[in-house]
Amino acid sequence: MSKRKIAKPPKLNLIPILDAIFIFIFFLLMSAQFIDIYEIGSDAPISASSDKHPEKDPLNLTLVLKNDSIVVKTGLNGDVKKKIAFKEISKLNELLIEIKKDYPKETSAILKPGKNFKYHKIVNVIDNTREIRKPNVFVSAVDENNKKYATTKLFDQIIFETQN
């Protein structure tokens, strides 16, 4: 009686897959950026005139940024709505949520920083102006076709103006 040889398990040829992984790794290493960079858009202000009369007075939301406080103004006359200390910036976000509820069509805010107001503080104000910071909180906004939709965006069009 002859003894049957035990069959060895077939070996997988991993060379092609290794080649592919190496190429993929090189591609990813070349395109890797180890700091996450993002952009905040802002357009230079352009003057425009329109014959249309709005149903409601424009919001004209203006944030005057002083060294330690933010003055929130609204309306064409620039009525002061609230003055917020910079260290309590979360209150700005809460106030803007309330304003957005009354003006769902408005998307722009004017920033008026002081000459020596630091850039990182401006970015902080922009963050609090563009979006709701609290999780799971939404406001309703209105699109061009007057359709309501829930969003976390507040006033995402930022325009810079200079203090006199």
Added chain:
Amino acid sequence: MRKTFARKRAKAEPMEIDITSLLDILVILLVFLLKSYNASDLKLDLVKNLTVPDSKARKLGNHAVIIQVDKNSNVWVEKKIIGKIPTNGSEVPELLALLKERKAADRAPAAKKAKAVNLVFDKDTPYKSLQKIMHTSAVAGFTEFKFIVQGNY
């Protein structure tokens, strides 16, 4: 005599390398790189003495002229220093000349000419410096400002 010492040498099988650990490392590296992959076409080489501020913004940047301003108010365009922000006046003359040159070299039709400019400022830059750079860019025809910030989770 010779026959007694002669032994048949066993035929050597080709040596096998165990690549399991190598494969493990490669897979980990692949996952890490895939996680840090950024689809943005904006490639940014920060100059020295510049710290980008943190932000909650999540919009990926796009390729455009990159203007950087470091802690010492030096102005860099595409990693080449072009001058300092002047204390007087509302514009940066060297930057204006360079941006106008760029605009003129852009062969696209007027309506399609690039308007965007990526602005990278040090986090402690005062607004008066930002204003001068923005004003200069707008005068040169670059009216879409993209402030470059660092993701903050």
